[in-house]
Amino acid sequence: MEKIDGEAADSLDIVVPPVTLSGTVYSKNKPVRDGYVAVAALDEEGEPFTWHENWISDNGKYVFRLPDGSYLLEYADAFTGEVVYFDKQFFISEGKLFVDGEETDSLNLHLDTGKTTP
Numbered sequence: 001m002e003k004i005d006g007e008a009a010d011s012l013d014i015v016v017p018p019v020t021l022s023g024t025v026y027s028k029n030k031p032v033r034d035g036y037v038a039v040a041a042l043d044e045e046g047e048p049f050t051w052h053e054n055w056i057s058d059n060g061k062y063v064f065r066l067p068d069g070s071y072l073l074e075y076a077d078a079f080t081g082e083v084v085y086f087d088k089q090f091f092i093s094e095g096k097l098f099v100d101g102e103e104t105d106s107l108n109l110h111l112d113t114g115k116t117t118p
Contacts, residue, residue: 020092021064023107025076031060032111035078042070042089068092075118076109084114 021039025032035056040048056062056078073088086109090099097104 017065017067018095019063020066020095021071021073021090021097021107022105023062023109024060025056025062025078025109025111026060027078027080027111029110032056032076032078033058033060035076037062037064037076037109038074039064039066040072040074041066042072046070048072048074066092068094073107073109076111076114078111082116084109084111084116085118086114087118 025035025037033056036053037056039052039054041050041052043049051074052064052066054062054064056076068091070089070091073086073090075083075085077083088099088107090097090107092098097107099107
């Protein structure tokens, strides 16, 4: 029998937050097959205070389970020798993604539209 905080427990309830940010990373209109995406949580003054990174899967998709708040999608690294910066702000409210003030299901990234310097 497992113990939680010193007490015997038959089961452990784990709450997994929903996916709140997802998209596909493209290079020349083809999904990127490797790499990662970096996101920064923003404080009340709009300054980054914590960072999150997640892998790009072999079909170009990335996903994050982020709580409500303001964020900055900083960059994508597709392991091509160059990091591509986006500096795209977005926020999550009640588990929904908002980009440019509009609710959306995903945030796709096109490496050819980013910049190679921060």
